[in-house]
Amino acid sequence: MNHKPSDALLLLEDGTFFKGKALGKIGTSAGEICFNTGMTGYQEIYTDPSYYGQVIVNTTSHIGNYGVVLDDEEESSSVKISGMVCNAYANHYYSRSTADFSLQEYFERANIVGICDVDTRQIVRHIRDAGVMNCIISSEILDPEVLALELKKVPSMDGLELSSVVSTKEAYYLGSEDAKYRVAVLDFGVKKSILNNFVERDCYCKVFNAKTSFEEIAAFNPDGYFLSNGPGDPSAMPYAVETIKQVIETNKPVFGICLGHQLLALSSGIGTYKMKNGHRGLNHPVKNLRTGLCEITSQNHGFAVKPDQVSSIENIELTHVNLNDNTIEGIRRKDKPAFSVQYHPEASPGPHDSRYLFDDFVKMLG
Numbered sequence: 222m223n224h225k226p227s228d229a230l231l232l233l234e235d236g237t238f239f240k241g242k243a244l245g246k247i248g249t250s251a252g253e254i255c256f257n258t259g260m261t262g263y264q265e266i267y268t269d270p271s272y273y274g275q276v277i278v279n280t281t282s283h284i285g286n287y288g289v290v291l292d293d294e295e296e297s298s299s300v301k302i303s304g305m306v307c308n309a310y311a312n313h314y315y316s317r318s319t320a321d322f323s324l325q326e327y328f329e330r331a332n333i334v335g336i337c338d339v340d341t342r343q344i345v346r347h348i349r350d351a352g353v354m355n356c357i358i359s360s361e362i363l364d365p366e367v368l369a370l371e372l373k374k375v376p377s378m379d380g381l382e383l384s385s386v387v388s389t390k391e392a393y394y395l396g397s398e399d400a401k402y403r404v405a406v407l408d409f410g411v412k413k414s415i416l417n418n419f420v421e422r423d424c425y426c427k428v429f430n431a432k433t434s435f436e437e438i439a440a441f442n443p444d445g446y447f448l449s450n451g452p453g454d455p456s457a458m459p460y461a462v463e464t465i466k467q468v469i470e471t472n473k474p475v476f477g478i479c480l481g482h483q484l485l486a487l488s489s490g491i492g493t494y495k496m497k498n499g500h501r502g503l504n505h506p507v508k509n510l511r512t513g514l515c516e517i518t519s520q521n522h523g524f525a526v527k528p529d530q531v532s533s534i535e536n537i538e539l540t541h542v543n544l545n546d547n548t549i550e551g552i553r554r555k556d557k558p559a560f561s562v563q564y565h566p567e568a569s570p571g572p573h574d575s576r577y578l579f580d581d582f583v584k585m586l587g
């Protein structure tokens with residue numbers, strides 16, 4: 222049990238490297254390095270399909286300390302991140318009576334390579350200043366020059382289409398067939414907790430593969446359409462934009478979250494761009510421009526919609542804006558019943574709860 226952890230190396234695209242100890246599987250893994258500032262919910266992060274192809278730096282210092290619970294806290298059926306970086310890692314010891322096993326065992330089963338005992342504050346400061354880039358973690362190749370050759374093979378997230386990799390292969394149903402409403406879900410990498418919000422609101426959902434034709438989706442005869450979150454660059458998804466344009470023309474309610482928000486924007490003539498650093502955490506302040514109130518939101522995105530284009534397009538209302546950096550966080554079509562937000566509506570009760578967005582959508586259905 223108390224074996225000595227192997228050495229590991231984290232190498233960034235600009236040549237900066239950090240030495241630490243191995244976690245998870247012994248091996249080598251690469252992806253885009255990004256940081257999440259959430260202080261809890263690590264299992265939800267690792268299984269969120271929007272993180273596919275990315276290496277997560279957890280800025281909270283203790284990771285693994287409450288183990289893992291299968292199913293309950295998982296956002297999809299498998300771990301989706303490419304690698305994990307943290308400071309203090311609870312290797313085998315964790316404290317929660319209901320935990321199934323340790324995070325270490327979870328990562329070993331999922332073949333996830335990671336590194337711990339590194340100064341995550343230093344790493345975050347570095348990527349915050351230098352901007353987002355690729356990285357590689359290895360617990361088998363400890364020479365940065367050799368590892369650099371492997372890192373060169375990793376594609377940039379800019380222009381990368383990943384939804385079709387994580388989207389459901391076969392369509393499936395959720396909720397009761399006798400539910401009041403029918404919602405067609407375009408699965409670009411959907412999180413389970415989002416779907417649960419529809420089921421809880423008396424919706425029967427049919428979840429479709431990202432590349433399903435409009436005709437096949439419409440044959441479900443839905444009352445409304447949901448455009449899911451997901452990984453990758455929205456501008457590399459012309460197939461989705463084509464389908465969504467047809468969806469909007471039905472005049473039925475359309476709701477998009479995260480990648481779904483970016484795709485609604487693209488389908489409405491607004492472009493997207495890659496941010497210098499994304500928003501990833503649980504407490505991003507967003508102003509709701511309709512109510513004037515600030516919401517504390519949960520975010521995970523590295524792309525965003527272009528603000529100048531939002532303000533110049535007549536049939537678009539800007540509904541939500543980030544109070545830290547003015548990023549567009551929500552839009553609404555004035556000519557169609559379609560709206561979207563860049564964040565995951567928060568599931569914590571209280572004055573900052575943004576789950577009203579699900580209620581708004583369901584109200585539009587009936």
Ligand SMILES: NC(=O)CC[C@H](N)C(=O)O
Nearest residue numbers: 450451479480522523524
């Ligand atoms: N959470 C998401 O859906 C992420 C959307 C997109 N892949 C981005 O990084 O911006």
